[in-house]
Amino acid sequence: MGRLLSGAKLRELDPGLPSCYQRAGIELARVRTWPGLKAMQLKLVLHSQEVACDWLPLEVTAFADGRRALHSSGTMGETPREGWRDILYNFELPEGVDVVRLDLGSPTGPLESWRIDLERREVRRVGYALAGRVEVASARISTASGCARLERGAVERLWIEQEPRKRLHARAAFATRKDTKEPCAHQSHFALLDSRDTSSSTARLDSDRTVTFTLPLPDGRNRLRVGLGETRATAILRVDLQAATAEREALAAVTP
Structure with missing residues (x-):
């Protein structure tokens, strides 16, 4: 090999x-x-x-x-x-x-x-896995009975799957969860920024307070900006596929 x-x-x-x-x-x-x-x-x-x-x-x-x-x-x-x-x-x-x-x-x-x-x-x-840990203040995820609001979390595991189509898997774990019977007005999702591709992620509750987001990625690009939020991005990740890293944009702005 x-x-x-x-x-x-x-x-x-x-x-x-x-x-x-x-x-x-x-x-x-x-x-x-x-x-x-x-x-x-x-x-x-x-x-x-x-x-x-x-x-x-x-x-x-x-x-x-x-x-x-x-x-x-x-x-x-x-x-x-x-x-x-x-x-x-x-x-x-x-x-x-x-x-x-x-x-x-x-x-x-x-x-x-x-x-x-x-x-x-x-x-x-x-x-392959990406190195990086990104804090997330909150997320709303639709459930069978309504809406789950998750708070005080972090994206702890990032994975690039390349077949059959390239996609990003981001697993986030949260400290607290509160459920309501009303549907989520807007569900949290990942989306590509600065791209003509308008794909957004799916979200899956893996356990009581753990969510995996899956986002299709375009071919031919090694550096991506990915936003997480509901109606607008509240956290932006800079993803470098060649270096296999991801970091929050605010940190990238002050890091040489």
């Missing part, structure tokens, strides 16, 4: 990862299959000069088309060598599965995803 990830970038996405990742690289080196044994193996290489650098926080899950999870048959970290260590993730591979999605994550959530065509031997990235 030859995909090398910066350990420092992964720590930016999840500061809870070991400090040794700041000077490490994570390489997705190879995928092997054994059709007769109905087995597949991903070899990941942790490049680090620190022998004790822990690989256990890295999690890999595999899916067939349709998001059917493949059963994990075990993970093994080989003995560290000078500057690197192999980690082997093993999965059962049912007959007829030609395309697999691999998700690399940490204990707090996904970091990056790839689609692997086993027949054509093609690999491409299909999803």
Whole structure:
């Protein structure tokens, strides 16, 4: 596969990862299959000069088309060598599965995803996390019985999904929620700013006080301004897809 990830970038996405990742690289080196044994193996290489650098926080899950999870048959970290260590993730591979999605994550959530065509031997990235946390004062979300007003929250997880169409998933968690029986006059949503694309997001309540917004994104643009609000944007995010970052515009204005 030859995909090398910066350990420092992964720590930016999840500061809870070991400090040794700041000077490490994570390489997705190879995928092997054994059709007769109905087995597949991903070899990941942790490049680090620190022998004790822990690989256990890295999690890999595999899916067939349709998001059917493949059963994990075990993970093994080989003995560290000078500057690197192999980690082997093993999965059962049912007959007829030609395309697999691999998700690399940490204990707090996904970091990056790839689609692997086993027949054509093609690999491409299909999803990745953005670094950034944006506070949100409030949001109104329609419910089956009326309207939920959520307050004192933050967008804590940002994810770019690239197939079948590029879109932004933003997960926001709030401290309080108050429900009314009246419908929301206006529901909170994300929308692209400075764009001819008038698409707005959908919103889904994942739990009592957690909402995921999903916004379609245009192709061919790496820097976007995205507003969150009801009738007007009350929070604006600057999204840099190449740097995989998002920040509130007010902060961007004073940051060199």
